Amino acid sequence: MQSNESVTTVAYLAKDATRLLKKLIATPSFSKEEEETAELIQTFLESKGVTTHQFLNNIWAKNKYFNPDKPTILLNSHHDTVKPNKAYTLPPFEPIEKDSKLYGLGSNDAGGCLVSLMAVFLHFYQQENLAYNLIMAATAEEEISGSNGVEILLPRLPKIDCGIVGEPTLMNMALAEKGLLVIDCTAQGKPGHAAREEGDNAILKAMKDIEWFTQYRFEKVSDLLGPVKMSVTVIQTDNKQHNVVPAQCQFVVDIRVNELYTFEEILAVIQQNIQSQFQPRSCRLRSTSIAMEHPLIQAGLSLGRTCYGSPTTSDKALMPFPTLKMGPGDSARSHSADEFIFTDEITNGIALYIELLNKVLLPVSEKKQPVKQ
Known part of the structure; x- marks a missing residue:
């Protein structure tokens, strides 16, 4: 059971994250045209005292007390969107909050996941005695499997041991992707x-x-x-x-x-x-899976999360280390007209991500590589 203090912390993080999501919805960010949302994300993180880095339209940051002797977990989601389809009845770039839902293009795929992971990163950012490092990466071109998104960013990051890819899964664990x-x-x-x-x-x-x-x-x-x-x-x-x-x-x-x-x-x-x-055309987007025995999966199972295989692809396919796809929202709403996410999905998502990371025990990483900026 969460303490009153932790509930208050999550509520504050969720409120802040929802405000950011509304700004992202109001800012068009089609694949290859993510400059403005990249600036929004960078400004938001720096307003919280986070030192950020940018490469093309990808924004990333390390936790304050990053230690190269510790293993590193990547928190990743994307800030590009598809174009709105003709069936929209609501303005796609107007964040509308109604009946506990937040409507708008990219709200569910994958804005809710992105702002939730950013909130979680901020929660852990200044903690000195983490058992692992965290890197937050908000990346571009996921919707078109582009080469200037996470794929071009990864070689510029420190060595990653494992990752959480934020995509709408109802906060259940997608272990594998076709x-x-x-x-x-x-x-x-x-x-x-x-x-x-x-x-x-x-x-x-x-x-x-x-x-x-x-x-x-x-x-x-x-x-x-x-x-x-x-x-x-x-x-x-x-x-x-x-x-x-x-x-x-x-x-x-x-x-x-x-x-x-x-x-x-x-x-x-x-x-x-x-x-x-x-x-x-390409052999980049290969099938992926993460072992049931992996600490991320064991932590999720202990929290009652279910496991499944995902028929859709994501940036998980481009990561050469074990990754768990997991996030608030529902994949069935992705790319749909009048896309939305429930606001409590963001709150609950942040709380579950925090619980998950608090339970993860990773082995100490053996090999390191320098950061390229």
Whole structure:
């Protein structure tokens, strides 16, 4: 049970965090256009006496008594948003508080998580005898899996032992994420006149491969993430004329990969089974998982948090150390019209994050690397 003092502290932190979230909602921050929210975040932290660092549109800070001999936990969430969809009935950049909800673009994904983690960082910032270090990183370009977000920032940070990635999970623990592999496929045929028995129709060749993608099932099914899922999402030809048999047909396959397969294994199976030429767009967003035995997970279990595997990707995919995805809000609201977060989700999220970090016991880190600023 929390003491009256700790309840008061959390309430103050939540009030401050909600004020910041309202400012963030009111400031457009589409991916690659996060300059103004980066400035807001930096100003907020520095107003609390925190020394901050900036690289591109990424803001980060270390706890006051950072000790390179201690292990380090990264607290991370993003401040970019998608663009509002046409179904909005409320102004997306106007923070509206009504019926215990705070409406606005980015309120749920992932503004509530971001301001909650910042509040938690401030709670621990001046404590001298922490068992570990904390680094807070508010990063850019998460919504487009961009290269100028957390991926470009990580090499400039001290060595990280593990991390908490703030994404809306109802404060339950997403232990694993499916990887995202997108491939561009091209079926080759020969052009010909549609009125005669000429050419080799590339659409028909593509259809055979599309049928394979639709019907094939990879054998290994994850307890956390389920099966590998392949979806054909785009198709087009190089032909704009109705009377010409197309020589090429391009299609795109979205593949969600569980933690039991590498991308290379997936691509090898595809190579053996389709006739179309194909090329992966990127192999960056690989599937990830964190062990049940990890101190972050054990701390969460002791607080009654449940575990699951997430079908969505996040910056967790770009982190080469164990990470837990966990945050206030609900993933089902992300990218929806009239996006919102319950204000008490922020309060409860801050309290649970603090309890979690108070229970974490990390082994002492062995290898260090210098900070690059």
